Ligand SMILES: NC(=O)C1=CN([C@@H]2O[C@H](COP(=O)(O)OP(=O)(O)OC[C@H]3O[C@@H](n4cnc5c(N)ncnc54)[C@H](O)[C@@H]3O)[C@@H](O)[C@H]2O)[C@@H](O)CC1
């Protein structure tokens with residue numbers, strides 16, 4: 419049985435891996451060379467699965483025969499398109515097919531699928547695609563994972579011409595096979611001719627596993643479904659580190675999330691507060707304490723047994739007026755921190771939010787890292803090293819997590835920064851983690867977590883998990899606190915703590931909904947935990 423799976427509904431208890439185009443080809447080739455399946459069978463399953471997924475996504479299209487236009491490219495993606503065309507015709511639809519490129523150069527599988535279609539209907543010239551009345555469904559089978567450069571202008575023109583065909587039937591639903599044509603499946607860039615409007619889709623149906631490009635940058639498709647075509651999967655538990663070389667997508671269903679978090683969260687019968695750990699959050703001077711207070715609150719809510727806020731003596735009074743369960747200590751610079759860290763029960767440190775830029779912060783960071791504590795470095799703790807990132811890297815260790823947004827990342831890793839790199843965000847974070855010798859969590863709707871040993875994960879607030887209201891002042895401070903709260907128990911690797919915190923951060927935002935401000939995030943956690951069944 420091959421059926422469409424809406425990935426947000428995964429309840430298999432397993433983490434999903436996002437593939438590169440090369441990894442997808444390798445999975446296909448492994449199955450074919452083992453004699454388990456032929457390329458033609460895979461293409462038939464892909465086409466059939468696409469039709470089933472589209473009709474379940476748009477139930478009104480399943481109610482009766484409609485009208486489709488299918489645009490087929492020169493490769494195997496086009497081959498999938500011919501299968502879709504044939505199956506819709508079998509279901510009684512009116513189907514027009516337009517082809518791009520030299521049919522004789524197509525793969526044997528794609529040629530065979532084209533021939534099967536041609537037994538029933540013609541393949542028309544792509545330049546004619548604008549003629550005719552408006553279809554209910556436009557199928558983009560122009561280019562898939564084999565795209566190596568910008569798609570041709572004639573493909574762009576034809577797609578837009580079909581979308582804007584005259585007619586009274588209303589909306590044209592756009593279905594992309596495997597990916598929106600032009601999408602670089604490895605890095606999420608849209609490769610279209612200069613000045614051309616990129617293609618888009620209402621639904622993308624992809625095969626076997628989602629590809630990296632589906633989740634990086636702003637997706638050109640509103641929805642994504644993954645169809646099983648019978649290739650071997652590599653299930654892995656979220657409580658183990660991700661496989662090096664693969665990109666783990668954090669998207670467990672509710673059942674799996676409960677099992678995962680039961681192992682990750684530091685709460686168990688018989689534990690007392692010191693088993694859960696003690697997180698120290700460092701705060702700034704008078705009037706600068708909000709960010710650290712929110713981080714401290716988040717650390718406590720996510721499960722640290724104790725949280726202490728350390729602030730300069732001048733800021734004690736105002737913080738005392740704002741704190742209850744969180745303890746407060748005056749802290750005199752790096753020397754004061756060193757004294758405080760003589761207490762071995764302080765098991766994790768969060769530093770950066772509201773801390774201030776400059777030499778004093780650099781000294782505090784060096785002291786914290788030198789004391790070999792699990793540490794989260796955010797905001798000013800990162801930006802203070804912008805003139806000499808190597809000085810920071812020299813003191814970092816594998817128990818540290820850095821949580822830069824794109825701007826802070828650019829200050830520490832200018833050569834890997836957005837816009838200056840032809841590497842993807844995934845590669846940039848992985849290279850940065852290797853250079854820093856610490857875990858890097860690079861923020862955004864597509865948050866990438868990378869660790870020095872090669873583990874890379876993606877927490878995507880995209881598609882059904884979109885939470886644009888999370889981009890609000892202080893949300894990052896809360897995330898740093900959440901990671902620091904999870905690190906305190908010492909039970910899990912920094913990478914796994916960063917994963918769980920990032921996932922919960924987005925789930926808390928989704929649970930709260932629009933109108934969210936940063937203070938709401940920690941307060942939403944108890945409700946979220948209850949909903950997950952913890
Ligand atoms: N890998 C797999 O396991 C499976 C792949 N299938 C389909 O096969 C697709 C990949 O097929 P292909 O590797 O043939 O690649 P595509 O069909 O994505 O396109 C590659 C073809 O277009 C040409 N081309 C690439 N960039 C171009 C450009 N900018 N302008 C003009 N021509 C260009 C290439 O020379 C090649 O002929 C997948 O996306 C998927 O739709 C499915 O049939 C099912 C299984």
Ligand SMILES: Nc1ncnc2c1ncn2[C@@H]1O[C@H](COP(=O)(O)OP(=O)(O)O)[C@@H](O)[C@H]1O
Nearest residue numbers: 823861862863879886888889891892893894895
């Ligand atoms: N459009 C978005 N969708 C989902 N999450 C977002 C979006 N924009 C920002 N975020 C998240 O919000 C947080 C913002 O953090 P940051 O940039 O450090 O802000 P601040 O310094 O104000 O706390 C990050 O966790 C980031 O991933």
Ligand SMILES: [K+]
Nearest residue numbers: 558561595597
């Ligand atoms: K496509």
